[in-house]
Amino acid sequence: DGGITQSPKYLFRKEGQNVTLSCEQNLNHDAMYWYRQDPGQGLRLIYYSQIVNDFQKGDIAEGYSVSREKKESFPLTVTSAQKNPTAFYLCASSGTIGFGYTFGSGTRLTVV
Amino acid sequence: AQTVTQSQPEMSVQEAETVTLSCTYDTSESDYYLFWYKQPPSRQMILVIRQEAYKQQNATENRFSVNFQKAAKSFSLKISDSQLGDAAMYFCAYRSAPHSGAGSYQLTFGKGTKLSVIP
Numbered sequence: 730d731g732g733i734t735q736s737p738k739y740l741f742r743k744e745g746q747n748v749t750l751s752c753e754q755n756l757n758h759d760a761m762y763w764y765r766q767d768p769g770q771g772l773r774l775i776y777y778s779q780i781v782n783d784f785q786k787g788d789i790a791e792g793y794s795v796s797r798e799k800k801e802s803f804p805l806t807v808t809s810a811q812k813n814p815t816a817f818y819l820c821a822s823s824g825t826i827g828f829g830y831t832f833g834s835g836t837r838l839t840v841v
Numbered sequence: 842a843q844t845v846t847q848s849q850p851e852m853s854v855q856e857a858e859t860v861t862l863s864c865t866y867d868t869s870e871s872d873y874y875l876f877w878y879k880q881p882p883s884r885q886m887i888l889v890i891r892q893e894a895y896k897q898q899n900a901t902e903n904r905f906s907v908n909f910q911k912a913a914k915s916f917s918l919k920i921s922d923s924q925l926g927d928a929a930m931y932f933c934a935y936r937s938a939p940h941s942g943a944g945s946y947q948l949t950f951g952k953g954t955k956l957s958v959i960p
Contacts, residue, residue, distance in 0.1 A: 762947060769850070771932065771952035779946075787947070817884065823946075829876045829936070830948060832886035 731756045735820050735833035741841050742807070742814065750805045750836045752820035759823075761803035762830065765789060766817040775818075778803055807838065815840050843868045843935050847951035854923045855959050861908075862918045862954045864933030872938040875909070875916045876948070880930040889931070892916065894938070920956075928958045 733754045742748045754761065760779045764772040774787030778797040792811025797803055803822075807814045817837050821830035844867045854860035866875070877889040892900045892909050899907050904924075908917045920927055933951040 760946075764950075769952060772948075772950040774947055777947050819886065821886075821948075829874070829878075829888050829891055829934070830886075835884050 733820060733822055733831055733833035735818075735836050737836060738834065740836055740838045742838060744840055745809045747806055747808050748838065750807070750818055750820075750838070752803045752805065752833060753801055754803075754822045754831070755801060756822055756824065756831060757800070758831070759800070761797070762821045762823075763787075763793075763795065763803070763805045764819045764821065766819060766835075772819065775805065814838055843870075843873075843937070843949050845933050845935050845949050845951040847931075847933055847954050849954045850952070851955045851957070853957040853959055854920070854927075856923055856925060858923055859919060859921045860923055860956065862920075862931050862933075862956065864916045864918070864951060866914050866916065866933075866935050868914070868935065870937055874936045874938060875907075876934040876936070877905070877907070877916075877918045878932045878934060878950075879927075880932065880953075881926075881928070886932075890918065923958050925958050925960065928956055930955050 736751045762777045763775040766772050773789050775793050776795040778784035781800050784797050794806045819835045820833040823830045846865045873894045875892045879887045879889050890900050890902045890905050904921045906919045930953045932953045934948045936948050
């Protein structure tokens with residue numbers, strides 16, 4: 730079945746370390762997105778990519794980086810510059826614009 | 842920039858009853874899409890229903906229906922015959938249409954409404 734796979738499901742990071750969250754899709758979607766979810770904040774856009782080798786900053790890009798070398802993959806790196814990285818991270822992809830997103834199951838990142 | 846507002850952080854409904862979740866949005870565009878997503882405790886985001894702004898007819902999906910009031914920029918979700926499995930966070934979302942000239946088409950979400958279903 731087609732879908733989006735995020736890994737790992739839970740991730741622990743020590744302060745000062747970079748960590749990379751994986752997102753892979755086999756839906757042949759052009760666009761991919763990363764959102765951060767905090768209690769009471771809804772979903773906030775970190776980065777998005779509408780085509781391979783191109784990506785744009787969202788509303789809260791500081792302290793994060795991404796790459797889009799393959800259509801299927803859109804990894805997110807949480808750098809040590811991100812001051813409050815503990816959150817739930819959701820990856821999504823979309824094909825035809827009118828049909829919303831398909832979401833992955835998320836990664837819970839905790840800084841220890 | 843578009844904004845989406847969900848004014849009810851939490852709501853509850855008795856099992857088998859009907860509940861309506863509110864959503865308003867702000868946009869200068871004439872064509873766009875609106876969505877309701879459900880996020881159960883598993884945290885998997887599930888698309889519940891979608892509405893195209895150029896369609897006057899309200900969308901329905903089984904027990905879920907919307908009341909789309911374009912002039913008022915309102916997009917409420919009605920859940921009929923509520924079931925225990927309906928307990929979740931519900932997010933309203935907005936997306937520009939391709940011919941709107943927006944240039945980017947990411948979803949903008951409200952902050953969500955937590956729905957509890959009482960047995």
